[in-house]
Amino acid sequence: MTAPHASLLKATPPVSPPPLLQVRDLNAYYGQSHVLHGINLHVQPGEIVSLIGRNGAGKTTTLRSIMGALRTRTGSVTFDGQDILRLPSNRVAARGLAWVPEERAIMSTLTVRENLELPPARPGGWTTERAYEAFPVLRERGHHPGSKLSGGEQQMLAIVRVLRSAPRLLLLDEPSEGLAPVIVQRIGDIIQELRADGLSVLLVEQNLKFATRLADRHYVFVDGEIVDEVSRADALARREDLLKYLSV
Amino acid sequence: MNTQLLLIQVFNGLVNGAFYALLSLGLAVIFGMLRIVNFMHGALYMLGAFAAFALGQAFGLGFWPALILAPLIVGALGMVLERTLLSRLYGLEPSYNLLLTFGLTLLTQDLVKQVMLSQFAVSSAPYTTPDILTGVVNLGFVVFPKYRLFVIALTLVICLVTWFVIEKTRVGAIIRASTENPSVTRAFGIDVSKWVTGVFGVGVGLAGLAGVLAAPIYSVEPYMGAELIITTFAVVVIGGLGSIMGSIVTGFAVGVLAAVGAAIYPPIANTLVFILMAFVLLVRPSGLFGLPEGTR
Numbered sequence: 381m382t383a384p385h386a387s388l389l390k391a392t393p394p395v396s397p398p399p400l401l402q403v404r405d406l407n408a409y410y411g412q413s414h415v416l417h418g419i420n421l422h423v424q425p426g427e428i429v430s431l432i433g434r435n436g437a438g439k440t441t442t443l444r445s446i447m448g449a450l451r452t453r454t455g456s457v458t459f460d461g462q463d464i465l466r467l468p469s470n471r472v473a474a475r476g477l478a479w480v481p482e483e484r485a486i487m488s489t490l491t492v493r494e495n496l497e498l499p500p501a502r503p504g505g506w507t508t509e510r511a512y513e514a515f516p517v518l519r520e521r522g523h524h525p526g527s528k529l530s531g532g533e534q535q536m537l538a539i540v541r542v543l544r545s546a547p548r549l550l551l552l553d554e555p556s557e558g559l560a561p562v563i564v565q566r567i568g569d570i571i572q573e574l575r576a577d578g579l580s581v582l583l584v585e586q587n588l589k590f591a592t593r594l595a596d597r598h599y600v601f602v603d604g605e606i607v608d609e610v611s612r613a614d615a616l617a618r619r620e621d622l623l624k625y626l627s628v
Numbered sequence: 629m630n631t632q633l634l635l636i637q638v639f640n641g642l643v644n645g646a647f648y649a650l651l652s653l654g655l656a657v658i659f660g661m662l663r664i665v666n667f668m669h670g671a672l673y674m675l676g677a678f679a680a681f682a683l684g685q686a687f688g689l690g691f692w693p694a695l696i697l698a699p700l701i702v703g704a705l706g707m708v709l710e711r712t713l714l715s716r717l718y719g720l721e722p723s724y725n726l727l728l729t730f731g732l733t734l735l736t737q738d739l740v741k742q743v744m745l746s747q748f749a750v751s752s753a754p755y756t757t758p759d760i761l762t763g764v765v766n767l768g769f770v771v772f773p774k775y776r777l778f779v780i781a782l783t784l785v786i787c788l789v790t791w792f793v794i795e796k797t798r799v800g801a802i803i804r805a806s807t808e809n810p811s812v813t814r815a816f817g818i819d820v821s822k823w824v825t826g827v828f829g830v831g832v833g834l835a836g837l838a839g840v841l842a843a844p845i846y847s848v849e850p851y852m853g854a855e856l857i858i859t860t861f862a863v864v865v866i867g868g869l870g871s872i873m874g875s876i877v878t879g880f881a882v883g884v885l886a887a888v889g890a891a892i893y894p895p896i897a898n899t900l901v902f903i904l905m906a907f908v909l910l911v912r913p914s915g916l917f918g919l920p921e922g923t924r
Contacts, residue, residue: 473817485812499816
């Protein structure tokens, strides 16, 4: 083998698996107002990716657009190589995406158990028993209305609830919001355990400490655009920059 | 007024209340999930009675098959209407839906009138009580027509089954979740639109059932739903929209109150329900069982 060949081989980028989620030139609208301006992002299998930015920067809208809960959008969203932008959100869910909205959406007219068993069960998904073993409080409160749980318990219920459908990508919207530090720690542990089980996570956060602890990469949102992409390695060194993006 | 007369009025009130309960239950189920008030409910009740009559005339089917088939026919028609017409108006101002369902009411009434005149040469028709339910039952303290007791009993069973399905089963959990948060429920992988169609079908099917039950008591005629539905809406206002148990309890209670009130002071017969409604609106605008706006 001669030297020129070697340099040619070196120039070839490392082969990475195709992304699980690929978003290209995503634009979204609320009525007349244009709120997302050409978002490009991807999530690799097994990756935890965070979207960070201030309130109103478009992070939640991005999740809603991917999930199909917001319909007025253009661009391309592919999951596992297949276009999902035109699908209604129930069919997006069937492909293996799960969304835990910021408000957690624990149904107050359903008991804790009914909440837990609401998403359709799919092979490989969490059973009620598994959820009860992981979070005994859900068993204790099984027959209480979902709204009677504490904030942290609601967040845990919101996360395990969607695991029933065996998702491959979890869209988590501010799971740490409004929770005590010890609960935030616990939620972080859960997310890492889920990743160890092979789940990928797209995480919206304003809590930088929480986001940098978990995520492999960060996309920084400002006014409906991604202005920066930061790797886990750079996140610590560029902490001041990131804080500036988040400060009001 | 003696006790016996009072008891007879109570039973008569329960019969009227059974119809209010079945109709307002259907309205409540529909309103809960679709957030629309189905102004066509009275016409679909009439259609249930008419279907029973027409099935008898055309195919010689009696009361029992009609009791099953007519609600199914009305329910199926309702699902077609929901898919083809009502679903286009979701998210628009409620007045669009009011106009649509009111227009459909007029259309249905006149269509049935035309069919009755041209096909059966009648403008209204009696409907025979099934043999097994003719005659009276002596309850010891009061003698009461068998058929009317049957109406009260069957209505109670249907109402309780509906309540049970909605409050205690997985089907009900999906319906409640779709009512409370349709977009998240859909994002769980549940096809909420299909459930909306199904719930509308069941809701109007209940109206159809009430129509069949009413046929032997009142005669079958195109406008039989018009008056009843006005009282039913008053019942719905009293009970509060959206509450399942509320609509059942209020339906029966208003039926009894109105009948007893009418016996005590006959001139008030036609207005008592509306006096009650005005009073409830004054002291509890969201209805006896309704949650205040903004908390649901």
